[in-house]
Amino acid sequence: MSKRVRWIIIGLIVLITGGIIFYPMVRRKFSRETTGIVPGGNGFRQRVLNVNAQILTPHPMSDHTVTTGDILPAEEVNLIFEASGKVVAIYFTEGAFVEKGTLLAKINDAPLQAQLRKLEAQVKLAQDRVYRQQTLLERDAVSQEAFESVLTDYNKLLADIELVRAQIAQTELRAPFDGVIGLRQLSEGAFASPGTKIATLAKVSELKIEFAVPETYATDIRRGTPIEFTLTDNQGRERTFRANVYAVESGIDRQTRTLMVRALYSNVNNRLMPGRYVSVKILKAEIPNAISVPSEAIIPEMGENLVYVYRSGKAQPVTIEAGLRTPSRVQALSGVAAGDTLIISGVMQLRSGLEVIIDQFVEGEDSL
Numbered sequence: 331m332s333k334r335v336r337w338i339i340i341g342l343i344v345l346i347t348g349g350i351i352f353y354p355m356v357r358r359k360f361s362r363e364t365t366g367i368v369p370g371g372n373g374f375r376q377r378v379l380n381v382n383a384q385i386l387t388p389h390p391m392s393d394h395t396v397t398t399g400d401i402l403p404a405e406e407v408n409l410i411f412e413a414s415g416k417v418v419a420i421y422f423t424e425g426a427f428v429e430k431g432t433l434l435a436k437i438n439d440a441p442l443q444a445q446l447r448k449l450e451a452q453v454k455l456a457q458d459r460v461y462r463q464q465t466l467l468e469r470d471a472v473s474q475e476a477f478e479s480v481l482t483d484y485n486k487l488l489a490d491i492e493l494v495r496a497q498i499a500q501t502e503l504r505a506p507f508d509g510v511i512g513l514r515q516l517s518e519g520a521f522a523s524p525g526t527k528i529a530t531l532a533k534v535s536e537l538k539i540e541f542a543v544p545e546t547y548a549t550d551i552r553r554g555t556p557i558e559f560t561l562t563d564n565q566g567r568e569r570t571f572r573a574n575v576y577a578v579e580s581g582i583d584r585q586t587r588t589l590m591v592r593a594l595y596s597n598v599n600n601r602l603m604p605g606r607y608v609s610v611k612i613l614k615a616e617i618p619n620a621i622s623v624p625s626e627a628i629i630p631e632m633g634e635n636l637v638y639v640y641r642s643g644k645a646q647p648v649t650i651e652a653g654l655r656t657p658s659r660v661q662a663l664s665g666v667a668a669g670d671t672l673i674i675s676g677v678m679q680l681r682s683g684l685e686v687i688i689d690q691f692v693e694g695e696d697s698l
Contacts, residue, residue, distance in 0.1 A: 382675040391620035399541030405533035412500040439501040542588035640671040
């Protein structure tokens with residue numbers, strides 16, 4: 331055997347022997363690194379895990395559904411005459427505020443006024459006839475039938491007068507409620523008939539917010555449910571207002587499978603105009619001072635919700651009772667309290683008593 335071959339054989343023997351000696355040590359070291367155990371003192375200690383944390387503080391929390399809706403006047407009506415005739419006077423100014431009962435327009439009532447005067451002129455004579463017949467009846471000078479005939483004629487005359495007055499009232503167009511009158515649709519001298527639109531009257535001191543919700547949320551909506559609606563002002567900024575549901579449709583629409591709802595908003599200083607499109611947030615539940623945890627910090631385990639809190643440099647598991655849920659957070663009804671430091675990263679690597687170092691404190695959401 332040559333000298334070169336002998337050195338090759340000796341080298342292989344050294345490599346094999348070294349592998350046999352050092353392999354168990356390397357294996358134990360690798361095992362300790364992957365399991366979080368490192369040598370220390372008289373034995374082994376757990377390695378330290380770097381995490382992010384969040385200090386829990388009370389904050390407003392709400393559960394809501396978002397949909398779209400429209401702003402409607404609290405009351406709105408097309409102003410029309412009840413009778414036919416030529417318009418002889420228009421008393422309103424377009425776009426002005428008018429009070430209930432204000433005379434807005436008038437059609438020709440000259441024939442009716444003449445008829446009324448004719449009937450009223452007969453009242454005195456009819457009263458005298460009734461008086462004379464009553465006097466004679468008391469003396470048995472006339473029959474009861476004769477007296478009742480005269481009395482009937484008198485009452486009929488009064489009824490005819492009331493009828494003509496009612497017909498005259500139909501020639502007057504009056505505001506049915508307080509509101510803002512719109513644009514005039516005809517001029518003096520025009521012929522108006524029942525159904526001819528004169529203008530529109532709208533009550534805008536209060537506004538209705540009308541919207542529809544899917545049938546799955548129908549049971550969450552009732553009288554008094556608060557909502558928030560948002561619109562964009564003329565400067566492009568979003569503005570949010572609050573209102574309360576005052577009416578709900580009696581049933582779900584079979585075509586759209588939605589429930590129509592209306593909320594009422596007090597339109598102070600008429601700052602909002604009806605007809606606008608709005609985004610509506612239905613506040614199903616509101617909690618002013620909730621304690622919540624991020625959804626990603628929760629570990630479902632055996633039907634319970636487990637989170638880890640930081641205590642004395644170590645991770646400690648705590649079971650919480652879940653309450654209100656939003657897409658990003660879960661209300662904690664028990665288990666944690668304000669001031670607790672919640673570990674929110676690396677939660678799947680945590681174990682009870684594991685030493686941790688907080689790299690960063692992450693602020694919680696102030697409002698959800």
